[in-house]
Amino acid sequence: MEHVKCECGHVNPHGTAFCESCGKPLADLGEKLILDMRYEGSARRSQTYKKTMIDQIWAFFSSVKVGVALIVITLIASAIGTIFPQQMYIPPNVDPAEYYKQQYGWAGKLYYELGFNNLYGSWWYILLIALIGVSLVICSLDRVVPLYRALKRQGVKRHPRFLERQRLFGVSHVSDLDKTMAVLKERLAARRYHVREEDGHLLAEKGRFSRWGPYVNHIGLIIFLIGAMLRSVPGMYIDRVMWIPEGETKEIPGTNGRYFLKSEKFIFETYEKGKDNEVFNAAIDRVGNGMIAKNYQTNVVLYKRVGPVIPGAKPKLEKVKEYPIRVNEPLEFDHYALYQVDFRLNEPKAMSFQLADKQSGETFGTVTVDLYDPKESYNLGHGYRVELLSYFPDFEFDEDGNPSTKSRVPNNPAFVFKMYAPDRPKGEVSFVAIRQTIEPFGNNKYKMAFAGLQTRNVSGLTVRRDFTLWILGVGGAIFMIGLIQGMYWNHRRIWVQRVNGELWIAAHTNKNWFGLKNELRRLLDGTGVMMPADQLENDKKAGQGGQVHGHGTA
Amino acid sequence: MKKQQRLVMRTAILLVLLAAIGYTIYTNFFTEKTAVAVGSTAPDFVLTDLKGHEHRLSDYRGKGVFLNFWGTWCKPCEREMPYMNELYPIYKKQGVEILAVNVGEPKLSVEKFAERFGLTFPIVIDRQDQVLNAYNVGPLPTTFLIDKNGEVKQIITGTMTKEDIERHLESIKP
Structure with missing residues (x-):
C-alpha cells in the first residue's frame, strides 16, 4: 500500500517496476539485461491491492489472461456451433428437439440441449460476449490511466541503470560534448522529434499518440457492442418476413399497421441466347439456356394508412409511391427497407372445372373456384348447378382416415362437389382432388372435369429497420482509427545524456526497431557518436548473455 | 480518502456494466416474444x-x-x-x-x-x-x-x- 520514494525524490505508487521520473529500477532485476518497458513499468493498480470484493472482481477482469481465456472459449463455442446446422437452416415445420436427435443421435441431442442450435441466441453465448465487453472496459481502464500518468511524468534525466538496460544503448567519447549535443538536438528537431532539455540532457520523443491506439480501438469495440446490445431494445431493430402474392394488398409487418403494400407483379428473368449480349453466350452454353438468373423483381405500390389504426378494419389507404424492388435495390421509406429475398412461382390461385356427362362427354358450363375464397354455389343455368360442400386447400387424410387439410396454403387442393342437373334433382356427390376422383355414393352420371389452373407468383420480402446501424458504423470507424493509430505510428524515444564526461545514448520504440535503428544511423552520421548496439540481438548472437557493458554505475 | 474514491468509482463502473448485461439478458430471454405482453392493454381491432x-x-x-x-x-x-x-x-x-x-x-x-x-x-x-x-x-x-x-x-x-x-x-x- 505504501508509496515508494526513489532516490531522485519522485514518489511512485506501490508496484511500480521502475521510477516514473528517472527510470531507476525499483525492484530487483537480477540478471535481467533489458527492462520490460510495457506500460512504462507502471503499477497496474488492480494487481497491487485486493481488498474488498469489488476490488477482487475488478482484479479478475483486469487480467489479460482472463480476457484471452474468454475470447478463446467464445472461439471454441463458435467453432462447435458450425458442426451441425443452425436452427434457421433446418426444415421449418419440424420440432428442433426431435430433428437434432433424429439426425445426429446423442450428439445432436446434447447440441440442442446446450443451445448450440441457436448459438447467437443462447444465453450463455450472449453472457460470454458481455463478459468480453466487461474485460475490455476494465483491462483498458486499468492500463490506460497508469500509462498516461507514467508518460506524463517521465523525466528528461534518467538514471544510468535505466539507460543501460534499454535495448538500444551505446557509450561514446566525443571531443566536444556541448557541440555534439547541440548538433544532435538540432537534427532531432529536424526529424520532428519533440525535444526536451534538462541540465544538458536530452529526451527526444515522437509518436506518443500511437500508444493510445489500442485504447481507442477498444472504445470502438465497446461502442460496437453497445450497438449490438441496443438491437434487443423494442423498436430499435426490426427484421420480419413478408410473403405477398401478385394482386394482393397486405399490411407490412413491423409497421404497426401504418403501411400497406400491394404487389403488382413478380418478375423472374434469366439470360437467354439471342436476347442478351453475345458476351454471355459462352456462359449460357455452359450452364444452359434460361438457367442463369438475371433479375428478381417485385413491382409494388406502397400505401400509407390514414386515420386511426384499428387492426382488422378496412384501412383507408393513401398511395405513397410505386417502386420496383430488386435484389440490392430495396424500397426505402420512413427508415424501413423492403428487400427482395425469395419467391414462389406459379402458386395455384384458382381452379376451373367443367360439369360434364361422363358418357357422352357433353359439357354444361365451367366452374371457377377461387382457392383463397371459394364460393359455395355455382349456377350454370338451364337447371345445372354445382355446390361446393367442402374444401381442403392442402389435402391429406388425417390419422382417422378423414379428409383434412395440412395448412391454409392451396398446395394440393381437393373439393367435395354436389352436382345438380335436370335429371339429377337430388344431386350427385363427387370428391375431386388432383388426378383423383372418388364417388362416395356410387356411380355418378356427371363429373367435374378439370379445365385449367390459374396461378400467380408470390414474392418473399424482408422488412428491415435498423436504428443501431449508425452506432455500429461509428464503433467500426473508431475501431479502425485506433488500429491505424497503433499500427502505422511508433512511439520512439531517444535519451542523450552526459555521464562522467561520456555521451550515453539509449533509444526505445514500441514497435519497428528496424526503423528506429535506421533513424538513429542517419541522426548520428558524421557526429562521431557511435551507433548504439542492439543488446537484444547481441545477446542472441553471443548465445550466452549476462555481460553488460563494463560500466558499473551505482 | 483516495482509496474511498477508487472503491466508489470501481463500484459505479461495475454496476453500469452489470446493468447493461442484465438488461440485454433480460430482454432477450425473460420477456414475451409477443408484441402484446401480459399486463398491457390488448390492442383494439x-x-x-x-x-x-x-x-x-x-x-x-x-x-x-x-x-x-x-x-x-x-x-x-x-x-x-x-x-x-x-x-x-x-x-x-x-x-x-x-x-x-x-x-x-x-x-x-x-x-x-x-x-x-x-x-x-x-x-x-x-x-x-x-x-x-x-x-x-x-x-x-x-x-x-x-x-x-x-x-x-x-x-x-x-x-x-x-x-x-x-x-x-x-x-x-x-
Missing part, C-alpha cells in the same frame, strides 16, 4: 363474423374476453373447440365472452368447420393478417385472456383441457 356482424374489442369493455386464435387445419385447436362451445353459454351469462379469430382462411372452410362442431360463439376471420400481426401470434392455438378493463391477464399457447378453459374463463369474470 374490428373484425366481421360469419353472420356479417362487426366485433370491436373495445366494445367488450366491462366484460372478460377469451380471445382464441385458431385455424381449421390445426388439430390442437379442433380439440379445444367443443369445450369452448360447451362453456360459452354458461359464462356468457356471467359476463365473459368467447371470441374466436380465424387466421385468414376461406369463409367457406370456416363455415363448414363451425357447422360440423355446431359452434355458437362468434367466429371472426382475419383476412389480411392485421390482427395476427398486431398480436404477433406465432403458434396456434394462442389464447389471450383479457379482463374487463381490456388488460391482458394471461397468454396461453397450445391446447387446453375443459378444466383449463373453465379455470381461465373463471379468472376473467368481471
